[in-house]
């Protein structure tokens with residue numbers, strides 16, 4: 697039995713307005729005692745909803761997280777949000793290095809690394825994303841690309857408590873396509889080896905999430921792959937019914 701407690705995290709991306717608080721309420725309703733005994737839940741709403749949901753989430757045992765942060769604690773950075781501000785809302789985690797940030801905002805491994813340090817400075821758990829493009833997989837470079845991303849974006853000082861790694865193949869995000877179970881097992885096995893080589897027992901205890909078109913229909917299979925300790929869910933986290941159905945794969 698793994699001592700790693702599973703985590704199912706929902707990334708709402710740029711979806712959600714005040715009315716979405718009701719959907720969060722339905723997620724909380726679905727998080728029954730049986731699920732609470734087996735799996736952690738986290739919702740990462742848009743920044744505009746973080747404070748509200750952090751209050752609504754009190755007593756539900758559902759964590760709230762951000763989707764990105766700036767590396768600096770404050771300053772003249774219009775439109776950006778500091779890790780300290782995320783922590784100030786009551787959130788406890790932040791997604792960093794997501795492929796949409798890397799592709800749309802030119803984020804490099806070095807930038808993701810600086811943001812992970814910022815998250816730790818603010819006392820947040822960093823959910824660090826890595827993953828290859830389709831071209832990189834076709835060229836049989838997926839393992840190397842992901843190893844390089846991990847090495848470049850995960851700082852020394854990572855522990856089982858302050859970091860979660862999310863493997864998200866870019867080509868599987870929002871496409872309905874997923875890698876084979878063997879490919880997921882291989883990648884998560886490689887990530888685990890890298891983490892143990894670098895961090896020893898802490899690396900053995902770090903949670904490794906799979907992300908990319910996770911749905912109720914495939915969760916049962918994916919979430920039971922060795923070294924898959926949960927999921928980072930995009931589209932299917934927007935509806936309580938599908939998000940809870942994914943988490944129920946652990947029952």
Ligand SMILES: O=C[C@H](O)COP(=O)(O)O
Pocket residue numbers: 707794864868869870871872907908909910928929930931932
């Ligand atoms: O952060 C979440 C991922 O990008 C997965 O998104 P998706 O479940 O819509 O494919």
